[in-house]
Amino acid sequence: MTARSSTDANRVIPEATVARLPVYLRALTALADSGIRTCSSEDLASAAGVNSAKLRKDLSYLGSYGTRGVGYDVDYLRYQIAREIGVTQDWPVVIVGIGNLGHALANFSGFRSRGFRIVALLDADPELVGQTVAGVQVQPFDELEETVRNHDVAIGVIATPAVAAQDVADRMVAIGITSILNFAPAVLAVPEGVDVRKVDLSIELQILAYHEQRKANGAEPGPAAAATADGGAA
Amino acid sequence: MTARSSTDANRVIPEATVARLPVYLRALTALADSGIRTCSSEDLASAAGVNSAKLRKDLSYLGSYGTRGVGYDVDYLRYQIAREIGVTQDWPVVIVGIGNLGHALANFSGFRSRGFRIVALLDADPELVGQTVAGVQVQPFDELEETVRNHDVAIGVIATPAVAAQDVADRMVAIGITSILNFAPAVLAVPEGVDVRKVDLSIELQILAYHEQRKANGAEPGPAAAATADGGAA
DNA sequence: AGGAGTTTGTGAACGTGAGAACAAAACCGG
DNA sequence: CCGGTTTTGTTCTCACGTTCACAAACTCCT
Ligand SMILES: NC(=O)c1ccc[n+]([C@@H]2O[C@H](COP(=O)([O-])OP(=O)(O)OC[C@H]3O[C@@H](n4cnc5c(N)ncnc54)[C@H](O)[C@@H]3O)[C@@H](O)[C@H]2O)c1
Ligand SMILES: NC(=O)c1ccc[n+]([C@@H]2O[C@H](COP(=O)([O-])OP(=O)(O)OC[C@H]3O[C@@H](n4cnc5c(N)ncnc54)[C@H](O)[C@@H]3O)[C@@H](O)[C@H]2O)c1
Secondary structure, eight states: OOOOOTTOTTOOOOHHHHHHHHHHHHHHHHHHHTTOOEEOHHHHHHHHTSOHHHHHHHHHHHOOOEETTTEEEHHHHHHHHHHHHTOSSOEEEEEEOOSHHHHHHHHOTTTGGGTEEEEEEEESOTTTTTOEETTEEEEEGGGHHHHHHHHTOOEEEEOSOHHHHHHHHHHHHHHTOOEEEEOSSSOOOOOTTOEEEEOOHHHHHHHHHHHHHHHHTTOSSOOOOOOOBOOOOO | OOOOOTTOTTOOOOHHHHHHHHHHHHHHHHHHHTTOOEEOHHHHHHHHTSOHHHHHHHHHHHOOOEETTTEEEHHHHHHHHHHHHTOSSOEEEEEEOOSHHHHHHHHOTTTGGGTEEEEEEEESOTTTTTOEETTEEEEEGGGHHHHHHHHTOOEEEEOSOHHHHHHHHHHHHHHTOOEEEEOSSSOOOOOTTOEEEEOOHHHHHHHHHHHHHHHHTTOSSOOOOOOOBOOOOO
């Protein structure tokens, strides 16, 4: 109905698969770094911590990039996954809320190396504004709109206290940001078409506590080795 | 087969439900704080950002704590969920790797208020050892065993670089830690019976980038408003 | 060239989770 | 005490995700 990208868009990739592709990408990068040029689905699966059938099925959604009897070319597959995810291009990102967590995020080098570029740090606190964090000057929150327009930002990160999170999200959405990564422990309401993903440390710990309690109570088949995945729709 | 907790353990609660219980708990706390003493499943569901049928089904796994025609008593339900998750007791936690992220975690007040107590911060860097972060002195990594035994720690947090993560995890497991929250972008191998949950910022961003790219390519039914859930078994 | 050995890609079976729908239970007003 | 109203708890159905198992496709050795 609309534009098509080079390799036949609108193939639908299950959310669960999308959530694992970055893991495969990381595993492939590790393999490439250790000089391995070819790997089997078994190799890659164990490096990624999944079972090989699942890996093969996941990759089959992207296309047929392996060679039967041989395996996958590490660099080629890596490029294909990167292209599918969209990290062959650079994504400009803004971070709002430069407190404890915001500082850590700003200093995190893993951003750049994975296709994301921090173009602005913003905070409502006048004390913080003007300070330089990780080589970037903190701007007043009011400059959000200007910055987003100048850099054509689509992805915003919220690292403010929970009470401010909805306000910040509203502002982001109003300005045209369509993907939000939210670290504040708050449920964000956003219009259709805007993606929100949340990272919530407390929830993760509480899930661990639940299983820990069950182990202590003698519930035999204790699960183990969990992860994080999922997606959803608004 | 073994000990039973007060309210009939070994009821099996689906992982997807376990992952949402902390969200309900947070929503209930918010309601309680604003003076609301009773709420319907509809109210709570919208506060938690889920649909009410799902909420009711989730709660039904815990027991029958509502009143038909009336709704749920906020405080009562809150207590029941907290008890089920295991956050009525305090969980001692150790954090290993006090860099950018470790500092932020140590300073995070949301720990204590949700039933977790940081009993130790550990790092391999001699420069860091002895410094006080968030009122706790950083200890050398070698003191892990002693600390874990003294405080009966079951939950460990890894905030070291990826290369060190597996080593740290091995040490933790050897000492008796059975739940690990891993922030390093690495797949951890742990024996059966040990739970690992990972928080990976880069993966979250890449998932957002994927959907963002699809939006740009004109894939109409763009999903939105995702979250984070899941569990698994080793 | 052909057969043995590998390894992918996928069809099918199975399990888990989501959502609609409704009967059972509680309250309320008369 | 009874009928109407509200809201829960649960059942049923469908969609999604995982895993198994195997034919197809490729390599390599003889
Ligand atoms: N620190 C952690 O390790 C951690 C872990 C998990 C979750 N979180 C969550 O992340 C968020 C940030 O945590 P933190 O420890 O960095 O908090 P913080 O208080 O150190 O920092 C919050 C920052 O947000 C700024 N801010 C407040 N309102 C704002 C607004 N309306 N617009 C722009 N900026 C605003 C403040 O000036 C401050 O600099 C919180 O919601 C917290 O619950 C933190
Ligand atoms: N900074 C972030 O916002 C962020 C975001 C997502 C993920 N991460 C990940 O979290 C981890 C920590 O990030 P960071 O920015 O705090 O890194 P960092 O380099 O600032 O801190 C790492 C700390 O771990 C310590 N360490 C190294 N090896 C150790 C060992 N064997 N035992 C004990 N301590 C050891 C180091 O001394 C250092 O203090 C990394 O894996 C990073 O990829 C960080």
